[in-house]
Amino acid sequence: MPDGGDPTALGFRPALETVIPLARAGPIMLRVGVNGYGTIGKRVADAVRAQPDMEVAGVAKTRPNFEAERAVAKDFPLYAAVEERADQFGEAGIDLAGMVEELVETADVMVDATPSGIGAENKSLYEEHDTPALYQGGEDEDLVDTSFNARANYADAAGADHVRVVSCNTTGLSRLVAPLEEEYGIEKVRATLVRRGGDPAQSGRGPINDILPNPRTLPSHHGPDVKTIFPDLAIDTLGLKVPATLMHTHSINVTLDSDATADAVRDLLRDESRLFVIPERLDIDGAGALKEFALDAGRPRGDLWENCIWGESITVEDDDLYLFQAIHQESDVVPENVDAIRAVTGSADAAESVATTDDALDMGF
Amino acid sequence: MPDGGDPTALGFRPALETVIPLARAGPIMLRVGVNGYGTIGKRVADAVRAQPDMEVAGVAKTRPNFEAERAVAKDFPLYAAVEERADQFGEAGIDLAGMVEELVETADVMVDATPSGIGAENKSLYEEHDTPALYQGGEDEDLVDTSFNARANYADAAGADHVRVVSCNTTGLSRLVAPLEEEYGIEKVRATLVRRGGDPAQSGRGPINDILPNPRTLPSHHGPDVKTIFPDLAIDTLGLKVPATLMHTHSINVTLDSDATADAVRDLLRDESRLFVIPERLDIDGAGALKEFALDAGRPRGDLWENCIWGESITVEDDDLYLFQAIHQESDVVPENVDAIRAVTGSADAAESVATTDDALDMGF
Incomplete structure (x- = not known):
């Protein structure tokens, strides 16, 4: 962030004051830096570029690889994340825009999409440049001012310097819990998370031909993690890992506080922009078909940004x-x-932001 | 069964009268026929042979294959299950003891271990020879007089002509439910069954690299099937299939009627001979390690006859x-x-039978 100040003296970050009026005055583009250009980082960079009110100030990477080459091919300014390895980029024929410190200084917001635990190491970097930072779900909740899910607690991030976007599974659970809690009240959530062993490109991971309770003790971290978004929610989660790479699958039980029918719940969930209630007529039996469906629909990388809920599975028993x-x-x-x-920049409220994001990404099928 | 009669006139099968006195009088060997010598049939034949009060009258198979060759090598009289294919055995150099009808006539009890649905087709064969028959869990409950689990409803099978030994998953659920119901009472069982896609030798089955809700509608058949053993139990089950072949894995929730602690439940389950509470110190993380453990222990085919419950997973929340x-x-x-x-033959009560079976198989680790 170029125009810093003393946040302690002002009580909150000056950027919040400067950005809001400008945003109201006209089209100001938020300059977003992405530190870590792997599975999440490259997708966030593309999504940011698609937004009408954002631009990618640059992306940072530790070492040259195919993703670094693609970043340059896409005209994302590429910064080296580690000084000692910066020479490797030149040797690989990849031009750098500079070091990550320069990116952090330039950016209005940094999205840290580095591997779990590295975000914590980067925190001081963002603080030195007084640039607010978003971290991913692999970081500890104690690292940040607040954990974040757009549907559930968007406003909590206003003015925060360090925000953790909760993990894929916690995001999926939070999106589901929010409307159910509002409509029916929730007595308890019990969820079994049948997790993919690794992402498609993580060829070194397992399991092979096994079903692993993981962790073998309860609860899995997901339940407590959901409570960083819904502090008062009763939720027990169990996790397993299986030989699959495409998507996680959740077996969900929610004991509701008030009467519901399957049809009413289905309608409620269909109204949520980031819940895709798979119509039974599509005859989609698993993640393979879902990915194929997304690719046919032209989704970048076959991405499924929404929770994919099997409509015919929605059942109410008592x-x-x-x-x-x-x-x-x-x-x-x-x-x-x-x-x-x-x-974090206060440039839109929750409804405005979600609508803008969804529209820019062409959310929904 | 050689010495038949009119079961209708007598109200129950004469064999029950003849076998019980003989069993009390001295060591009578029950002659057991096994129709279908595949995954289940060959294991049942071995287990029957290991019993002090049983002998294998013969095994029947539809066609010659490696299992038929092994049956002969083990000196099990081999019968052809299908007249039209009987010649194939001779052509394969395998000697037959006769046709399955002869086996049914000779046997005191038939164990039908044929594929799902074939048992129903075989019912009339057993009736013609007035030989009581056991079927496997793939058959419909309407086919039989009673469904069966030794721990839960042994006595219901006394004198029955047609008994269904419930499926592997229903057996696993029933063994767990029985002691919990007796000790604490059960308000509701909610179980997610993460099922193997096929057995190790079923190389034509899937899924590959996917997690399939299966069925996609609820409940899976397992919950209603458990109710054939526990008619009054409240139980909801969800099923999935994954790319694994070794074992199924259940994620279990039981809402209890009275207070419990994890330690007390662990002790309760440890006392059950067919529940193996895996000690945490063994560091067994999944089915692969469990099978390896069973093979190291000298179990035939690495079989795990017991439910394998992760001790450290046993958790009580409210x-x-x-x-x-x-x-x-x-x-x-x-x-x-x-x-x-x-x-079915009335040759022992539940406690005697389970003790005899377990002792003969060397159950437990």
Whole structure:
């Protein structure tokens, strides 16, 4: 952030004051830096570029690889994330725009999309340049001022310096919990997360031909993580890992506080822009068909930003709601990162931001 | 069954009268025929042979293959299950003892271990020879007089002509439900069954690299199937299929009627001979390690007849008990079939039969 100040003296970050009036005055473009250009970072960069009110100030990477080459091919200014390895880019024939410190100084907001734990190491960098930063769900909640889900607690991020966009699974659970909690009240959520072993390109990961309770102790971290968004929610989660790479699949039980029918719940969920209630007529049986469907629809990289809920699985037995949903671990947090950029800069309220993001990404099928 | 009669006139099968006195008088060997010598049939035949009060009258198969060759090598009299294909055995150099009708006539009890739906076609064969028959869980409950689980409803099979040993998953759920229901009472069971796509030798089955809600509608058949054993139990089940072949894995929630602690539940389950509470110190993370453990222990075919419950997963949150258990689809029904043989012939009560079976198989680790 170029025009810093003393945030302590002012009580909140000066950028919030400067950006809001300018945004109201006309089309100001938020300059967004992306640190870490892997699975999440490259998707966030594309999504940011698609927004009418944002531009990509640059992306930072630790080492040259095919993704670095593609970043340059897309005209994203590429910065080296580690001084000692910067020479490797030149040796690989890749031109750098500079070091990541320059990007952080230039950007209005940094999106840290580095691997789990590296975001924490980068925090001081963002603080030195007084640039607000978004971190991903792999970081600890104690690192940040607030955890974030656009549907559930957008306003909590206003003026925050450090915000954690919760993980793919927590995002998927939060999007589902929010409307159910508002409409029916929730007595308890019990969720079994059947998780993919690794992403498609993570060929070194497992399991092979096994079903692993993971962790073997309960609860999995997902339940407590959802509570960073819904502090008062009763939720127990169990996790497993299986030999699949495409998406996670959740087996969900929600004991509701008031009467519901499957049809009413289906209608409620259909009204949410980031919940895709898969119509039974499509005969989509799993993540493979979902990805194929997304690719046929022209989605970049076949991404499924929405929770994918099987419509015919939505069932109510007494007070218990059940359903299956698939969560695309590589992309469902992407629109949330975009919204978090607006939330921390105060450039839009939740409804405006979500509508803008969804419109720019052409959300929905 | 050689010495038949008119079961209608007598009100129940004469064999029950003849076998019980003989069993009390001295060591009578129950002659057991096995129709279908595949995954389940070959295991049941071995388990029957291991019993002190049973002998294998013969096994029947539709066609020659490696399992037929092994049956002969083990000195099991081999019968042809289909007249039209009987010649194939001779052409393959395999000697037949006769046709399946002869086996049914000779046997005191038939265990039908044919593929789902074939058991129903075989029912008239068993009726013609007045030989009581056990069927596997793939058959419809309407086919039989009673469904069977040794721990839960052994006595219901006394004198029955047609008994269905419930499926591997239903057996696994029933064994767990029985002690919990007795000790605490059960308000509701909610179970997510993460199922293997096929057995190790079923190389034509899937899924590959996917997680399939299966069925996509709720409940899966498992919940209603458990109710054939526990008619009054409230149970909701959800099923998925994943790319694994070794075992099923259940993510279990049981809302209990009375207070429990994890330690007390762990102790309760440890006392059950067919529940193997995996000690945390073994560091067994999944089905691969479980099978390796069973093979190291000298288990035939690496079979795990017991539910394999991760000790450290047993957790109580308020009224909710949670745990993970792995179910070996190829073998957990084997001791149940052995017990069902004694149950229908009235040759032992539940406690005697289970103790005899477990001792003969060297159950437990």
